[in-house]
Amino acid sequence: MIKKYSWLNIIPFFLFFISTIITLFIVYKDIDNPFSNIFIIGYVIYLLMYALFLIIVAFVNIKKLSWKEIRKRTFNFIILFILLGGSNYLFNFFFLPEKINTYGFLFIGLGSALGLSFMDLALFRKKRS
Structure with a gap:
């Protein structure tokens, strides 16, 4: 089961990477002009569309x-969810007891476990022999 990148995945990821660097630069330097505001709004819209694209490709x-x-x-997802959610809860319980969030550890564990278990389906494709 050899997998390789698809050009359909490389180009959007490259755009995501470059626009993330530009957005971080805009935010870090506190640049406030109409172009930067439009760029950041476009970046957020692109993030939502790219996430939807990855979810659709993963389901296919x-x-x-x-x-x-x-x-x-x-x-694998269930085991990772229990381990990551539990370790996050224990970390917050022992090191940040005043900031324990009832649902925060669930969402971090859920997102991380989903990403580690299923997102290779969205990023790679099988190489045809």
């Missing part, structure tokens, strides 16, 4: 997987 590729592979990824 999930349909191509066997039930055994889906079960393996789901089990």
